[in-house]
Structure formats: C-alpha cells, structure tokens
Amino acid sequence: MESKTTTTNIPPVATAFNGKDRNAFLFGWNPQAELWNGRLAMIGFLAYLLWDLAGYSVVRDVLHLVG
Known part of the structure; x- marks a missing residue:
C-alpha cells in the first residue's frame, strides 16, 4: 500500500513582523500583543452585545439615572 504525501509551500508557523509565531503569547509590547x-x-464586544440583548444594558441604565 502506497502512502501519498502532499507538500505545500505554506510555512508551519506564520512568522511575520519579528519572525516569531504570531499566535504565541509573549509578554510585553510586541505585534502578538x-x-x-x-x-x-x-x-x-460580543459578550456585551449578548448581555444587552438579554435585557441588561449598562448604557440604558446610566441614561435612566441621568435623565
């Protein structure tokens, strides 16, 4: 039984900016941050949107307190 291997030109790690894995967690000021x-x-943003759709709105509650 023959095994088929396919090769691609896609690098295993997306190395842009500083040559390191862009998904790695690095502490400090860097492109990954x-x-x-x-x-x-x-x-x-999605969590707040879902919270607002559930009926709890920080903005609406603040406007009621001010107005």
Missing part, C-alpha cells in the same frame, strides 16, 4: 488585544476586544 496587538493580535491578542484585538481578539479579546472582539470577545468583549
């Missing part, structure tokens, strides 16, 4: 910051911001 920007990627993680964006991902966590998207999760936070």
Whole structure:
C-alpha cells in the first residue's frame, strides 16, 4: 500500500513582523500583543452585545439615572 504525501509551500508557523509565531503569547509590547488585544476586544464586544440583548444594558441604565 502506497502512502501519498502532499507538500505545500505554506510555512508551519506564520512568522511575520519579528519572525516569531504570531499566535504565541509573549509578554510585553510586541505585534502578538496587538493580535491578542484585538481578539479579546472582539470577545468583549460580543459578550456585551449578548448581555444587552438579554435585557441588561449598562448604557440604558446610566441614561435612566441621568435623565
């Protein structure tokens, strides 16, 4: 039985900016921190959107207190 192996030109690790894995968690100011910051911001935005759709709105509650 023959085994078929396929080769691609895709690198095993996406190395951009500083030549390190862009998905790795590195502490400090680096391009990976920007990627993680964006991902966590998207999760936070989705969580707030779901929270608001469930009927709990921080913005609406604050406006009721002010007005």
